[in-house]
Amino acid sequence: MIKIGIVGVGTVGESVVKILEDNKDIIRARSGKEIVVKTGVVRNLNKERDVNIKLTDNYLDVTTDDEIDIVVELMGGVEEAYKIVKSAIENGKSVVTANKALLAYHRFELQNMTDKPFEYEASVAGGIPIIKALREGLSANHIESIKGIINGTCNYMLTEMKKGANYDEILKVAQELGYAEADPTFDVGGFDAAHKLLILASIAYNIDAKPDDILIEGIENIDTIDMEFAKEFGYEIKLLGIAKKDGEFIELRVHPTLVPNNQMISKVEGVMNAISVVGDKVGETLYYGAGAGGDATASAVISDIISIVRGSNAPMLGYKKPLENGDFKLRNRDEIKSKYYLRIAVSDEVGVLEKIASIFAKNSISISNFLQKQGNEFVKILLSTHEAIEKDIKNSIEEIEKLNFVKKPVNVIRIEE
Numbered sequence: 001m002i003k004i005g006i007v008g009v010g011t012v013g014e015s016v017v018k019i020l021e022d023n024k025d026i027i028r029a030r031s032g033k034e035i036v037v038k039t040g041v042v043r044n045l046n047k048e049r050d051v052n053i054k055l056t057d058n059y060l061d062v063t064t065d066d067e068i069d070i071v072v073e074l075m076g077g078v079e080e081a082y083k084i085v086k087s088a089i090e091n092g093k094s095v096v097t098a099n100k101a102l103l104a105y106h107r108f109e110l111q112n113m114t115d116k117p118f119e120y121e122a123s124v125a126g127g128i129p130i131i132k133a134l135r136e137g138l139s140a141n142h143i144e145s146i147k148g149i150i151n152g153t154c155n156y157m158l159t160e161m162k163k164g165a166n167y168d169e170i171l172k173v174a175q176e177l178g179y180a181e182a183d184p185t186f187d188v189g190g191f192d193a194a195h196k197l198l199i200l201a202s203i204a205y206n207i208d209a210k211p212d213d214i215l216i217e218g219i220e221n222i223d224t225i226d227m228e229f230a231k232e233f234g235y236e237i238k239l240l241g242i243a244k245k246d247g248e249f250i251e252l253r254v255h256p257t258l259v260p261n262n263q264m265i266s267k268v269e270g271v272m273n274a275i276s277v278v279g280d281k282v283g284e285t286l287y288y289g290a291g292a293g294g295d296a297t298a299s300a301v302i303s304d305i306i307s308i309v310r311g312s313n314a315p316m317l318g319y320k321k322p323l324e325n326g327d328f329k330l331r332n333r334d335e336i337k338s339k340y341y342l343r344i345a346v347s348d349e350v351g352v353l354e355k356i357a358s359i360f361a362k363n364s365i366s367i368s369n370f371l372q373k374q375g376n377e378f379v380k381i382l383l384s385t386h387e388a389i390e391k392d393i394k395n396s397i398e399e400i401e402k403l404n405f406v407k408k409p410v411n412v413i414r415i416e417e
């Protein structure tokens with residue numbers, strides 16, 4: 001029998017307890033042992049819960065309990081969770097976590113701290129087994145790129161905006177449906193997706209980047225008019241987490257992206273997640289499924305528990321040794337190369353286009369598509385560029401925004417083909 005302790009018996013924790021009971025026949029057959037929850041840790045012992053396990057509000061009751069083999073951290077947050085997971089490691093426990101925020105900041109420290117199994121399948125894309133796919137299934141490949149829809153809230157909102165809903169309306173609905181938090185910044189600002197991207201990039205490239213090191217833009221400035229441009233030129237707008245190898249450099253970025261509507265990932269709608277991974281030998285592989293929800297996430301958590309019980313001890317981030325040719329370097333965000341879409345609100349005056357075009361020409365940017373739409377207040381110039389360098393686009397925007405006839409900050413969406 002294996003005894004586990006669960007720190008955090010909320011949405012995911014409760015599902016873990018229930019599935020261990022509901023599916024105990026298949027779990028016992030697959031793991032070879034009976035898995036029993038000995039103790040759960042919560043903040044508030046008086047709260048009503050759907051599960052009946054022994055509870056405590058002192059994490060040491062779990063992390064220092066000699067009978068407990070595996071500590072499952074399902075409380076969320078960064079520093080408090082780090083303290084508790086560290087205590088579990090120091091007491092010789094194997095660890096399972098679903099906590100992407102913890103890993104976005106501390107994954108390399110945690111890896112160096114433990115020689116026991118440390119699993120985190122549920123931390124990226126909930127129920128989709130993307131960690132095991134990258135770390136194990138694709139381990140023979142150099143990873144060329146990862147592109148993922150890894151925040152269900154944003155994907156739901158963008159799907160609805162394509163049907164005509166406006167941003168504020170649909171954010172409210174997403175909150176009512178429980179997809180977005182009361183403070184939705186973390187999702188719509190792209191930070192949650194960035195945490196997940198950083199975890200995937202560590203497995204793909206052994207690169208230790210933190211959220212502050214990478215380009216993160218959210219969906220707050222997407223307008224239904226951008227959807228019209230996308231439709232006209234055969235794109236969908238998706239919030240993507242992108243990791244890409246270019247020689248010794250790795251690009252890591254999260255931003256709304258125009259994706260050609262013939263790519264499979266562009267067809268992923270609503271709260272669903274999908275991740276495309278291209279390996280140099282396998283080619284493109286695509287993973288699709290529920291990125292959140294108690295049961296889907298618990299499915300991944302329990303698969304980690306089963307792996308540990310079976311005795312597998314894969315290196316946490318997938319590497320037993322450093323890369324022989326040296327580490328990859330993170331590409332500076334100003335050096336990123338992409339195609340771009342820009343929305344520029346101008347007053348209806350003669351010479352506007354010539355002036356904007358001359359600024360682009362001076363910064364070596366060439367325009368590929370162009371649309372003009374009459375808005376309520378201003379004329380909207382919508383254009384896309386051929387491949388350009390981020391800093392040239394930034395310089396152009398700075399100059400364009402200084403022009404008298406430009407009435408609002410320029411909006412940018414990167415294009416990924």
Ligand SMILES: NC(=O)c1ccc[n+]([C@@H]2O[C@H](COP(=O)([O-])OP(=O)(O)OC[C@H]3O[C@@H](n4cnc5c(N)ncnc54)[C@H](OP(=O)(O)O)[C@@H]3O)[C@@H](O)[C@H]2O)c1
Pocket residue numbers: 007008009010011012013041042043044045047057073074075076077080098099100101122123126291292293294297
């Ligand atoms: N929900 C999802 O769909 C999903 C998907 C993927 C990953 N995750 C990750 O899974 C983790 C858990 O998410 P969740 O949605 O289950 O959260 P949740 O419903 O808010 O549950 C959190 C649990 O942790 C407990 N807790 C919080 N701080 C604590 C502390 N300092 N000491 C002891 N217990 C503490 C809470 O206790 P009380 O019950 O007493 O308040 C609660 O039981 C997070 O890292 C999240 O990012 C969630």
